[in-house]
Amino acid sequence: xxxxxxxxxxxxxxxxxxxxxxxxxxxxxxxxxxxxxxxxxxxxxxxxxxxxxxxxxxxxxxxxxxxxxxxxxxxxxxxxxxxxxxxxxxxxxxxxxxxxxxxxxxxxxxxxxxxxxxxxxxxxxxxxxxxxxxxxxxxxxxxxxxxxxxxxxxxxxxxxxxxxx
Numbered sequence: 001x002x003x004x005x006x007x008x009x010x011x012x013x014x015x016x017x018x019x020x021x022x023x024x025x026x027x028x029x030x031x032x033x034x035x036x037x038x039x040x041x042x043x044x045x046x047x048x049x050x051x052x053x054x055x056x057x058x059x060x061x062x063x064x065x066x067x068x069x070x071x072x073x074x075x076x077x078x079x080x081x082x083x084x085x086x087x088x089x090x091x092x093x094x095x096x097x098x099x100x101x102x103x104x105x106x107x108x109x110x111x112x113x114x115x116x117x118x119x120x121x122x123x124x125x126x127x128x129x130x131x132x133x134x135x136x137x138x139x140x141x142x143x144x145x146x147x148x149x150x151x152x153x154x155x156x157x158x159x160x161x162x163x164x165x
Contacts, residue, residue, distance in 0.1 A: 001036055002029055002120070003094055007066055009058045019043055023120075034120055069094065102130035107137070 001009075005023060013022045021036040028034065038046065049058065057065035073094050077084035085091040098119065105115045112124060121130065 002098070003069070004029070007059065007069070010055050011052045011058055012055050014038075014046060014058060016043065016047060028120055030120055030122055032120065032122065034117060036118060099130050099132055103132045103134075106131050 001021070001023070005027060008027060009021065013024070013027070015022065016038070019038040021038060023034050023036060025031045025033045046058070051060065059066045074084045077092055083089065083091045084093070086093050102115060102119055102121075105118065110118075116122070116124070116126075119130065
C-alpha cells in the first residue's frame with residue numbers, strides 16, 4: 001500500500017476474518033478500488049492493536065491518527081544501521097519498500113496481473129518500473145540457461161556445413 005493509504009486506513013476497511021484490506025476508490029491515488037491481502041505477520045500485528053473502533057483509524061498515536069512517519073522511519077533506519085534519504089547514497093525511503101515488495105512478488109513467481117492488482121499499478125510499464133533486477137536475478141538466469149543447455153545438448157552440436165549461432 002502507499003503511505004497515504006496506510007495512514008488513512010480505518011478499521012471499517014480491515015476484514016481480519018477474510019484477511020483483506022478493502023481500499024475504496026476515494027482512498028487510492030489512482031481512484032481505483034482494490035483488495036489488499038493481509039499476510040500472516042500483519043494479521044497478527046493488526047489483531048493485537050488495542051482499538052478497533054468502527055471507522056476509527058488503524059494507526060494512532062496518543063489517540064490521534066498518525067499523520068506522518070518520517071521521523072519514526074528515520075529513527076528505524078538509524079537503529080538498523082541503514083542510510084536514510086533520497087539524496088543520500090544508498091539511502092532508504094519509505095517508498096523504496098513498494099519497489100522491494102514489487103520485486104519480491106516477481107521473484108516469488110507472482111503473475112503480472114496479480115502483482116498489479118495488489119500494488120494498485122494500472123499498467124505493465126508501472127509494474128516494470130517498480131521491479132528491480134539485481135545480480136541474484138541475473139545469476140539465476142545464467143544458471144537456468146546452463147541447466148537448459150545441459151538438458152538440450154543437441155543445441156550445442158553443430159550439424160555439418162551449418163554455422164553455430
